[in-house]
Amino acid sequence: MPVTKGTAIDPARTRAGLLAAATDLLYRRGLDGIGVAELCTSIGVSKETLYRHFGSKDGLVEAVLQARSDRVTAWLAGAAADAGDDPEAQLTAVFDALGRWHAEPTFRGCALLNAATQWHDGHEGTARATAARHLDRRLELLTGIARRAGAPDPAALGRQLLALVVGATVLADLHPGAAPSAPRDAAITLLRAACPTVSNDQRSTDVTSSE
Amino acid sequence: MPVTKGTAIDPARTRAGLLAAATDLLYRRGLDGIGVAELCTSIGVSKETLYRHFGSKDGLVEAVLQARSDRVTAWLAGAAADAGDDPEAQLTAVFDALGRWHAEPTFRGCALLNAATQWHDGHEGTARATAARHLDRRLELLTGIARRAGAPDPAALGRQLLALVVGATVLADLHPGAAPSAPRDAAITLLRAACPTVSNDQRSTDVTSSE
DNA sequence: CACAGATCGAACCGTTCGGTACCATCTGTG
DNA sequence: CACAGATGGTACCGAACGGTTCGATCTGTG
Numbered sequence: 436m437p438v439t440k441g442t443a444i445d446p447a448r449t450r451a452g453l454l455a456a457a458t459d460l461l462y463r464r465g466l467d468g469i470g471v472a473e474l475c476t477s478i479g480v481s482k483e484t485l486y487r488h489f490g491s492k493d494g495l496v497e498a499v500l501q502a503r504s505d506r507v508t509a510w511l512a513g514a515a516a517d518a519g520d521d522p523e524a525q526l527t528a529v530f531d532a533l534g535r536w537h538a539e540p541t542f543r544g545c546a547l548l549n550a551a552t553q554w555h556d557g558h559e560g561t562a563r564a565t566a567a568r569h570l571d572r573r574l575e576l577l578t579g580i581a582r583r584a585g586a587p588d589p590a591a592l593g594r595q596l597l598a599l600v601v602g603a604t605v606l607a608d609l610h611p612g613a614a615p616s617a618p619r620d621a622a623i624t625l626l627r628a629a630c631p632t633v634s635n636d637q638r639s640t641d642v643t644s645s646e
Numbered sequence: 647m648p649v650t651k652g653t654a655i656d657p658a659r660t661r662a663g664l665l666a667a668a669t670d671l672l673y674r675r676g677l678d679g680i681g682v683a684e685l686c687t688s689i690g691v692s693k694e695t696l697y698r699h700f701g702s703k704d705g706l707v708e709a710v711l712q713a714r715s716d717r718v719t720a721w722l723a724g725a726a727a728d729a730g731d732d733p734e735a736q737l738t739a740v741f742d743a744l745g746r747w748h749a750e751p752t753f754r755g756c757a758l759l760n761a762a763t764q765w766h767d768g769h770e771g772t773a774r775a776t777a778a779r780h781l782d783r784r785l786e787l788l789t790g791i792a793r794r795a796g797a798p799d800p801a802a803l804g805r806q807l808l809a810l811v812v813g814a815t816v817l818a819d820l821h822p823g824a825a826p827s828a829p830r831d832a833a834i835t836l837l838r839a840a841c842p843t844v845s846n847d848q849r850s851t852d853v854t855s856s857e
Numbered sequence: 858c859a860c861a862g863a864t865c866g867a868a869c870c871g872t873t874c875g876g877t878a879c880c881a882t883c884t885g886t887g
Numbered sequence: 888c889a890c891a892g893a894t895g896g897t898a899c900c901g902a903a904c905g906g907t908t909c910g911a912t913c914t915g916t917g
Contacts, residue, residue: 437880437881437882437883437893437894437895437896438882438883438884438893438894438895439883439894439895442883442884442894445893446892446893449893449894464767465764465766465767467678467764468766468767468768470873470874470875471874471875471876472873472874472875479895480894480895481894481895481896481897482875482876482877482895482896483877483878483879483893483894483895483896484893484894484895486875486876486877487893487894491875491876492875492876543766544763544766548763548816548820549763549766551820552755552759552760552763552764552820553676553678553763553764555676555679555754555755555760556675556676556679557679563820566820567820567821567822570817570820570821571821574821591825591828591831594817594824594825594828595810595828595829595831595832595835597813597817597821598809598810598813598814598817598828598829598832599806599809599810599813599832600813601812601813601816601817602808602809602810602811602812602813602814602816603809603813605759605812605813605816606781606805606808606809606812609759609762609763609774609777609778609781610778610781610782610785610808611778613805614802614805617802617805617806617809618806618809620802620806621806621809621810621832621836624835624836624839624840625832625835625836628835628838628839629835648863648864648865648866648910648911648912648913649863649864649865649912649913649914650864650865650913653864653913653914656863657862657863660863660864681903681904681905682904682905682906683903683904683905691864691865692864692865692866692867693865693866693905693906693907694863694864694865694866694907694908694909695863695864695865697905697906697907698863698864702905702906703905703906
């Protein structure tokens with residue numbers, strides 16, 4: 436039965452729903468962990484529809500990763516913005532948001548990093564390139580915080596913080612248990628060490644005991 | 647032609663060579679990036695030989711990951727031991743060793759972490775479990791340094807350092823360019839911040855300018 | 858010399874993969 | 888009402904996958 440009776444024909448909506456469902460399934464199962472056939476039956480769509488919208492599985496994956504990178508980047512930037520103007524508060528907010536994400540039962544690591552690892556070579560490097568851009572955007576956020584905090588070398592501090600973010604995300608997936616606040620505490624320590632003059636009024640706050 | 651003429655029959659050596667070649671190929675191409683058939687022809691061995699030694703592709707992968715974890719763990723511990731008794735010097739040595747590894751042209755990330763990501767589920771979780779044990783061993787090394795440095799909470803500092811190590815390894819693979827010394831500087835900063843009394847004679851050393 | 862064990866090469870099996878083609882059936886538009 | 892476009896369902900394709908089996912041929916041992 437083609438075009439289930441009563442369904443509104445709306446290619447844009449079809450594509451959006453396809454993208455959302457594929458995002459979830461590919462994240463949970465891995466890029467090679469689910470085939471196009473099962474993907475289509477799980478989503479409730481025919482292969483022809485999928486291929487008309489995305490051209491190939493690579494195209495679908497590319498669209499999924501792009502959309503996810505956009506969403507996650509905006510989400511983290513929003514978390515930082517909601518924390519007000521203080522750079523240290525923004526950094527705390529970023530790591531706390533990451534911590535809540537890591538604690539979700541469906542968490543399986545960063546979809547972009549996982550994709551880049553799974554499709555390290557081949558597939559014309561779509562996943563690698565998208566993940567690299569994703570990290571660029573994350574670095575931009577952290578470097579901005581470092582700059583506003585008055586760090587003498589915002590780029591260097593940004594990269595230190597990025598390493599912490601990435602490490603925390605990978606560990607939350609692959610290493611069991613342990614205190615989830617460690618990366619946040621480390622980030623605050625690095626920020627304070629790099630910016631001797633930052634937020635003096637909060638200098639006495641004991642970061643490590645807030646867990 | 648069976649058993650190439652003149653070849654000494656030595657199952658142990660065959661297995662060792664098999665393991666070494668498979669380690670390299672599976673690392674470069676990914677666990678799903680190369681099939682058993684191509685694996686065998688590239689190594690120069692028949693499928694029957696491979697299956698007699700390892701039982702299945704999963705068994706081969708498991709053996710490869712175990713051996714790699716052992717080797718890498720010993721290598722890093724050796725780098726730390728060669729740096730003498732000072733914990734800060736040991737930590738520097740560890741991150742410098744990691745930096746040299748990351749700079750190698752064949753570097754493609756940590757084989758254990760890559761494997762755990764590629765075989766996140768399925769395959770009876772062999773890769774995940776092996777990677778978790780690998781991280782345990784790395785954590786043990788870092789926690790030991792933290793403890794000997796006099797950190798009030800060696801476990802917490804160890805986890806902070808582990809996040810840095812993991813983040814640095816992933817970034818070196820997936821993010822282009824940038825200063826490779828950032829993670830090392832961050833590690834030293836964290837160590838000094840956590841241990842107010844550590845190596846006072848080296849306190850004046852400017853870590854950030856050594857790059 | 859005889860026999861056991863190790864190895865190669867190749868054929869083979871069932872399954873799954875990404876991708877294509879075709880057709881019936883629905884919606885939306887004029 | 889007529890027609891174009893979107894969709895579902897199904898069958899199909901060639902290739903690759905992990906794994907098994909068999910026979911020929913070598914080494915090592917007694």
